[in-house]
Every structure is written in C-alpha cells, then in structure tokens.
Amino acid sequence: xxxxxxxxxARHLEAHGIPTLVLGSALxxxxxxxxxxxxxxxxxxxxSSGKPFDAADQLRIVRxxxxxxxxxxxxxxxxxxxxxxxxxxxxxxxxxxxxEDTRQPRDESPQFExxxxxxxxxxxxxxxxxxxx
Amino acid sequence: MSVNYMQxxxxxxxxxGYTPYRWFxxxxxxPFAPLAKPLADCRLGLLSTAGAYALGxxxxxxxxDTSIRALSSAMDLEDLRFSHITENYLVDAKRDPGCIMPLAxxxxxxxxxxxxxxxxxxxxxxxxxxxxxxxxxxTAPALLDAFRAEGxxxxxxxxx
Numbered sequence: 588x589x590x591x592x593x594x595x596x597a598r599h600l601e602a603h604g605i606p607t608l609v610l611g612s613a614l615x616x617x618x619x620x621x622x623x624x625x626x627x628x629x630x631x632x633x634x635s636s637g638k639p640f641d642a643a644d645q646l647r648i649v650r651x652x653x654x655x656x657x658x659x660x661x662x663x664x665x666x667x668x669x670x671x672x673x674x675x676x677x678x679x680x681x682x683x684x685x686x687e688d689t690r691q692p693r694d695e696s697p698q699f700e701x702x703x704x705x706x707x708x709x710x711x712x713x714x715x716x717x718x719x720x
Numbered sequence: 721m722s723v724n725y726m727q728x729x730x731x732x733x734x735x736x737g738y739t740p741y742r743w744f745x746x747x748x749x750x751p752f753a754p755l756a757k758p759l760a761d762c763r764l765g766l767l768s769t770a771g772a773y774a775l776g777x778x779x780x781x782x783x784x785d786t787s788i789r790a791l792s793s794a795m796d797l798e799d800l801r802f803s804h805i806t807e808n809y810l811v812d813a814k815r816d817p818g819c820i821m822p823l824a825x826x827x828x829x830x831x832x833x834x835x836x837x838x839x840x841x842x843x844x845x846x847x848x849x850x851x852x853x854x855x856x857x858x859t860a861p862a863l864l865d866a867f868r869a870e871g872x873x874x875x876x877x878x879x880x
Contacts, residue, residue, distance in 0.1 A: 588806075589769040589847030590725075591744050592855050593879040596767065599860035600875060602751040605765075605867055611879035614722040621746035622877075623753070629722050633770075633809030635878050636822035645818045649825035649876075653835055656759050656874050662752035681723045684731035697779030699803040704779060711776040 589632075594620025608659070610652045611635045617665060625665040626652045631677040638672075744852050755874060762836045765872030766793070767863060769847025770813060770820045770880040771804030779803040780846035786858040788845045788866060793838040797823060805848035809880055820880055839870035847880060 590613040597607040601623040608624040611617060612635050617625050628635060628648055636652075637645030651668050659666065697705065726743050733741055755762070771780045773789045780787065782805035791800075800817045802810045813820040823842070829835045843866055849855050867875055 588850060589880040591852070592769055592845070592847035592849055592859065593767070593877040594746070595744060595852060595855045596860045596863055597877055598746075598750050599856070600864055600867065601753050603864050604753050605864070605872065606753045606755050606874040607877055608874070609877045609879060613725045613879070615724050615726050616743070619726065619743055619745040621750050623750040627722075631809075632806070633811070633813055633880055634819045635880065636825065637819050639812035639816040639819045642818065642824070645822060645825045646828055649822045650829060650834065652876060653759060653764065653826075653829060656755050656762070660754075662750050678723055681725070682728045684728055685735055686732040688736050691783075693783050695781045695783060695785075697803060698782050698805075699807050700779045701801060704775060704801060707776045708778045713776060713778045 590616035591620055594622045597622040597624075606656060608652055608655045610648070614665075614667075621663050622665075623662055624655055624659040626655050627665060627667045629667075629670045630672050631681060741850070757873065759874075760833055760836055762873035763839055763871055764826065764830075764835050764837070765839045765867045765870055765875035766823070766826065766842035767875060767877045768821045768842075768844045768880070769878065770810065770844065771802050771846040771848075772817075772821050772844035773801050773803070775799040775801060777801075782846065782848065784849045784851050784854055785846045786849055786854050786862075788843050788859065788862050790841040790843055790866065793823065793826075793840060793842045795823075804846050804880065806880070820878065822876075822878065826876075836873075839867075839872050841866075841870055843867070 609622040
C-alpha cells in the first residue's frame with residue numbers, strides 16, 4: 588500500500604511542478620503506478636533505504652536515489668540498484684498467497700506507541716483536537 | 721526474481737473471502753517536472769510513508785489514517801518513532817531508522833555537497849491507506865502544501 592501511496596503522491600506533486608523520485612522495494616507496484624522517477628532496491632519491505640546498521644549500504648542507496656534526479660531525464664523511468672540481501676528466505680513469506688484474517692474493528696486511537704510516547708504527546712498538546720479523542 | 725506483491729496480496733485476500741482489492745494501475749505516463757537547477761543547489765524535501773513521528777507527536781491510527789507529520793530535519797534520531805498498519809516491517813527500523821527514514825544518509829550527502837540542503841522540515845505519513853480516493857483527496861494535497869511551504873526544489877519519497 589505504501590508503494591501505491593507514494594506513486595499517487597509523486598504524480599500529484601509532479602503535476603504541480605515539484606520534481607519527485609520514489610525509492611522503494613516493490614517493483615510490481617511501482618511498475619503499475621508509474622511514478623515520474625523511481626529507484627527500486629530488491630530488499631524486504633521496510634528497508635528501502637538500506638540494510639539496518641550498515642551505514643555504507645544506506646549511503647550508497649540514498650546517494651543513487653538523489654542522483655536519479657539528474658540522471659533520469661524522461662517521465663516514468665525506473666532505476667534498479669544492485670542489491671544483495673544475503674539470503675532469499677524472506678521472499679517466500681513476502682510472496683505468500685495465504686495468510687490470516689487480520690482485519691480489526693475501526694479504531695482511530697493511536698497505535699503501537701512506545702511506553703511514554705502517549706504521555707509525551709499529551710504533554711506537548713499534540714494529543715488534543717485530533718480525531719479519536 | 722522480485723516478489724510480486726500485487727498478485728500475492730490479491731490471492732491472500734481472495735482466499736479469505738475479502739472484496740477483491742483494486743490496485744492503482746496508471747492509465748498513462750506520469751507528469752514530469754524537470755529539475756530546475758543542479759542537485760547541488762537544490763533544497764530537498766523528504767517524505768517517508770513508514771508512519772514516522774517524533775517523540776511528543778501523536779502516533780498514527782491504522783485505519784486509513786491520512787494525516788501527515790512534520791519533523792525537523794535536524795531532529796535527534798533517538799526521538800524518531802514509527803507506527804504503521806504493517807508494523808511487522810518496522811522491526812529493523814525501530815532499532816536503526818536509517819533503513820527506512822534516511823535522515824542520516826541525507827545529512828551526509830548535504831555535507832558532501834551532493835545535495836544543496838535538506839528542507840528544515842521533512843514529512844511522514846502512514847502509507848498503508850487502502851482508499852486511493854482518500855490519498856488523492858487528503859494526503860497528496862496536504863503534502864503539496866507542506867512541501868511548497870518548505871520551498872523545496874525536489875522531493876524524495878521513500879515507500880515502506
């Protein structure tokens with residue numbers, strides 16, 4: 588979904604004159620969504636800007652991404668960067684065609700906070716005035 | 721061979737008896753705005769769809785939360801938090817945000833002179849929104865206003 592969302596946002600920004608480049612790791616969603624410029628990195632979702640605790644890999648990927656602004660000259664071009672995660676085990680689960688029903692009732696309260704985050708948001712005033720109070 | 725997520729998710733939903741999900745498939749070439757000046761002179765904007773927020777901000781809810789958060793590009797990375805409907809993809813990001821929210825890498829590229837500068841504020845949303853209409857009508861226009869207010873010359877959008 589995130590890859591679809593960036594395609595829609597990129598097309599909107601670009602139509603209003605802001606050059607964009609999307610960086611991500613779902614090639615099929617980028618190919619369908621046709622963002623103005625893109626860089627695909629074949630890593631598991633959640634690692635579009637590099638391997639964790641590997642600053643060199645992160646810098647390499649983000650450098651290639653920003654350089655794409657000058658390298659890509661036509662609408663819809665998608666670069667692919669050599670990427671070796673080290674193992675292919677993740678692909679099986681990522682491409683699984685069976686899964687559990689994870690639907691949940693509508694709940695507009697914030698999710699997955701770390702302990703203390705909610706108190707910090709309340710203290711800063713960010714809590715009030717938003718949907719779901 | 722890269723993973724075919726669209727097919728896999730379609731099949732997964734079908735086997736659970738959900739209404740078939742209609743992915744966005746562009747029916748024409750994208751718009752294109754050429755870079756107006758060299759990247760080394762550009763003010764770069766950043767969007768992460770990973771549900772990033774700063775300590776002190778409100779976390780996202782995960783039922784089509786279309787809101788956005790502004791984060792200082794100079795923020796202490798220790799204060800970076802994430803909340804997202806696909807929480808399972810954030811295990812690594814919560815230990816090292818650089819794998820999905822490339823603030824450290826972008827700061828380094830600015831220091832090197834590859835990029836002119838990072839906009840004072842960068843943005844995040846919770847990209848797991850199923851309603852394409854709501855992304856088009858709510859998230860995208862809010863981000864356009866936000867990036868314009870930051871005076872960006874171009875914007876890097878990082879998908880999770």
